[in-house]
Amino acid sequence: MSVLLETELLTICFGGLTAVDQCCLSIEEGDLYGLIGPNGAGKTTVFNMLTGVYVPTSGSVKFRGRLISGRSPVEVARLGISRTFQNIRLFDELSVLENAMTGAHQHAKINLFDSLLRTSRHYREERRQRERAYELLQFMGLEERAGLPAKQLPYGHRRRLEIARALATEPRLICLDEPAAGMNTGEKAELSALIRRIRDELGVTVLLIEHDMKLVMGICEKIQVLDYGKTIALGPPKEIQNNPKVIEAYLGGD
Amino acid sequence: MHRTLALLVVGVSLAFGVDWFLGEFIEEYVVRIINLCGIAIILAVSLNVINGLCGQFSLGHAGFMAIGAYVSAYFTTTLRVLNTETGETIVRAPLFDGAWGFVPALLVGGAAAAAAGLIVGVPTLRLKGDYLAIATLGFGEIVIILLTNFDSVGAARGLPGLPNYASSFWILTFAWICVVGSVFLQRSTFGRALIAIRENELAAEVMGIRVARLKVMAFIYGAFFAGIAGGLLGHLLRTISPSTFGFMKSIEVVVMLVLGGLGSLTGAIVGAIVLTVLPEALRDVEQQAKLPGIRMVVYALVLILMMIFRPQGIFGQRELSLKLLRRVLPARLRGGDSETKP
Numbered sequence: 001m002s003v004l005l006e007t008e009l010l011t012i013c014f015g016g017l018t019a020v021d022q023c024c025l026s027i028e029e030g031d032l033y034g035l036i037g038p039n040g041a042g043k044t045t046v047f048n049m050l051t052g053v054y055v056p057t058s059g060s061v062k063f064r065g066r067l068i069s070g071r072s073p074v075e076v077a078r079l080g081i082s083r084t085f086q087n088i089r090l091f092d093e094l095s096v097l098e099n100a101m102t103g104a105h106q107h108a109k110i111n112l113f114d115s116l117l118r119t120s121r122h123y124r125e126e127r128r129q130r131e132r133a134y135e136l137l138q139f140m141g142l143e144e145r146a147g148l149p150a151k152q153l154p155y156g157h158r159r160r161l162e163i164a165r166a167l168a169t170e171p172r173l174i175c176l177d178e179p180a181a182g183m184n185t186g187e188k189a190e191l192s193a194l195i196r197r198i199r200d201e202l203g204v205t206v207l208l209i210e211h212d213m214k215l216v217m218g219i220c221e222k223i224q225v226l227d228y229g230k231t232i233a234l235g236p237p238k239e240i241q242n243n244p245k246v247i248e249a250y251l252g253g254d
Numbered sequence: 255m256h257r258t259l260a261l262l263v264v265g266v267s268l269a270f271g272v273d274w275f276l277g278e279f280i281e282e283y284v285v286r287i288i289n290l291c292g293i294a295i296i297l298a299v300s301l302n303v304i305n306g307l308c309g310q311f312s313l314g315h316a317g318f319m320a321i322g323a324y325v326s327a328y329f330t331t332t333l334r335v336l337n338t339e340t341g342e343t344i345v346r347a348p349l350f351d352g353a354w355g356f357v358p359a360l361l362v363g364g365a366a367a368a369a370a371g372l373i374v375g376v377p378t379l380r381l382k383g384d385y386l387a388i389a390t391l392g393f394g395e396i397v398i399i400l401l402t403n404f405d406s407v408g409a410a411r412g413l414p415g416l417p418n419y420a421s422s423f424w425i426l427t428f429a430w431i432c433v434v435g436s437v438f439l440q441r442s443t444f445g446r447a448l449i450a451i452r453e454n455e456l457a458a459e460v461m462g463i464r465v466a467r468l469k470v471m472a473f474i475y476g477a478f479f480a481g482i483a484g485g486l487l488g489h490l491l492r493t494i495s496p497s498t499f500g501f502m503k504s505i506e507v508v509v510m511l512v513l514g515g516l517g518s519l520t521g522a523i524v525g526a527i528v529l530t531v532l533p534e535a536l537r538d539v540e541q542q543a544k545l546p547g548i549r550m551v552v553y554a555l556v557l558i559l560m561m562i563f564r565p566q567g568i569f570g571q572r573e574l575s576l577k578l579l580r581r582v583l584p585a586r587l588r589g590g591d592s593e594t595k596p
Binding site (some may be wrong): 108115 | 257431456458464471517571
C-alpha cells in the first residue's frame with residue numbers, strides 16, 4: 001500500500017491559540033481512517049488545512065507525493081481530495097440531481113461557447129454529468145428524490161447528498177466531517193454501511209471525523225486521537241479504546 | 255447546434271414579422287415603447303447573469319452600456335465623412351457601411367464593454383456584497399466622468415446625430431439572442447456552477463469549480479450584452495450624452511431584476527417590461543387626473559408595496575414555465591399527459 005496523504009508537523013495558530021500542533025497524519029491508499037477527539041480538539045481545522053481552506057502556519061501536506069499545503073481549495077479539489085462539511089453546505093436552490101452534477105463540473109472538457117451554441121459536445125457533457133450524478137444518487141439511496149430542490153430534503157438525506165456530491169468529483173480521498181451528526185441509530189447504521197461501501201466498491205480512501213464512538217470503532221481500521229491540537233494516540237480501534245490517555249481526554253482526569 | 259441555428263432563424267423571422275407589423279399597424283409612440291422594452295429586456299436579462307445567477311451584486315451596468323453606446327456610435331458616425339464637393343458620405347471602413355454596418359458596430363461596442371467587464375471583474379473578485387456594489391458603482395461613475403471630460407466624444411454635450419439604425423427588427427433580434435443565450439447558459443454546467451457560487455462559495459470551491467474564472471466570465475457575458483443594449487439605445491435615441499448612462503440607469507435595471515425576482519430569467523423579462531411600460535401608462539393617468547408628478551409617486555409606491563408584500567419579487571427564483579403554469583392552474587384546467595421535454 002502506498003501513502004496517499006501525509007502531513008508533517010502540521011501546525012496552525014490563530015493569534016495566540018495553537019489550534020493544531022505538529023499533527024502528523026499518514027493515510028495509505030484504501031484506508032478507512034478515523035480522526036477523533038473531544039470538542040475543539042482541532043479536527044475540522046485539520047480538514048480545512050488538508051483541503052486548502054486554511055494555510056498552515058508551519059508544516060506540510062503531501063498528497064500523492066505532491067506538496068499541496070498553500071494551494072487553493074479549487075486546486076486541491078482538482079487534485080483529488082473532496083470533502084463534506086460539518087454544517088451542511090448544499091446548493092439549496094438547485095435540485096438534488098443538479099447538486100450532485102456540480103461535483104462533476106470540474107471534469108467538464110467543454111467551454112462556454114459549446115453551451116451557448118448547444119454543440120454536440122455540450123449534450124454529451126450534460127449526459128455524462130447526469131448519468132454520473134444519478135449513479136451516485138442511487139449509491140446513496142437518493143435517486144427517488146433526484147428532482148426535488150435540495151432545500152426540501154430531510155436532514156439525514158442532506159448529509160447523504162453532500163457525500164454524493166463530493167463523490168461526483170471522482171476523488172481519491174474523501175474527507176467526511178461528522179457525517180452522522182444528528183442522525184438516529186437506524187440512519188447511523190445505514191450510513192456506516194455506506195461509508196464502508198465507498199471504500200470497498202468505489203475504491204475511494206476515506207478520512208472520517210466523527211463523534212459517535214460506536215460508528216468510528218465499528219468501521220475505521222486506524223484511528224488517530226487529537227486533544228487540544230496534539231495527537232495523543234494512534235492505532236487500531238481496540239488499542240484506542242483501552243488507551244488511558246484517550247480515556248482521560250474524553251472523561252477528564254486529575 | 256442545429257437547434258441553435260433553428261432558434262436563430264425563428265428569432266430573426268419573428269423579429270422581421272413583428273417589425274413589419276409594428277411599422278404597418280401600430281402608432282409610432284407605442285412602437286417606441288416596445289423598442290425600449292426590448293432594450294430593457296437585454297439589460298435586465300444580462301444583469302441577471304451577474305446579479306441573479308452568480309450572486310455578484312453589480313451596480314455598474316450603465317457603465318458597460320455607455321461604453322457600448324459610444325464605441326458603436328464611433329463606428330457608425332465618426333467613420334463617415336461628408337465629401338463637401340459631391341455631398342456624398344464616404345465611409346472609411348466599408349464593413350460599417352449602411353444599415354448592415356450597424357451589426358458589426360454593435361458587436362464591436364459589445365466587445366469593448368466585455369473587455370471593460372474583464373477589467374472590472376478581475377480586481378473586484380475579492381469583494382463581496384456591499385463592497386462589490388460600491389466598487390462597480392465607482393466604475394460606472396468613472397466611465398461617466400471620463401466621457402464628460404473628453405472633448406473628442408462631445409464632453410457633456412454628448413454625441414448628436416446618430417443614424418436611425420436601431421429598428422424594432424434589430425432590437426428584437428438582439429433581445430432574442432440575449433434571452434436564448436442566457437437560457438442556454440443557465441441550463442448548462444456553467445449555469446449550475448454560477449448558481450453554486452451564489453448559494454455557497456466555499457462549497458463551490460471545494461467541488462473544484464473555478465470560482466474566480468466563472469465570476470469574471472459572468473461579468474464579461476453581462477457586460478457584452480449591456481454594451482449591445484447601449485449601442486441599440488444610442489441609435490434609438492439618436493443622441494447620446496453621459497447623463498443618459500448615469501447611476502440611475504444602473505439602479506433602474508437592478509430594480510427591474512428585483513421586481514421580477516432576482517435569479518429568475520422570466521422574472522427579469524417581466525420586470526423589464528413592467529418598469530418600461532408603467533411610467534408611460536401612468537403618464538396618461540397623470541394627464542387625466544390633472545395631477546402632474548403623480549407618476550413618480552405611484553411608481554415608487556408600487557415598488558414599496560412590492561418590497562413589503564413580496565420581497566422575493568414577482569417570480570422569486572422560479573421560472574415561468576409550462577410546468578409552473580400546470581401547477582398553479584386548477585386541476586380541471588390541467589391537460590392530460592401533455593408532458594413535453596424541455
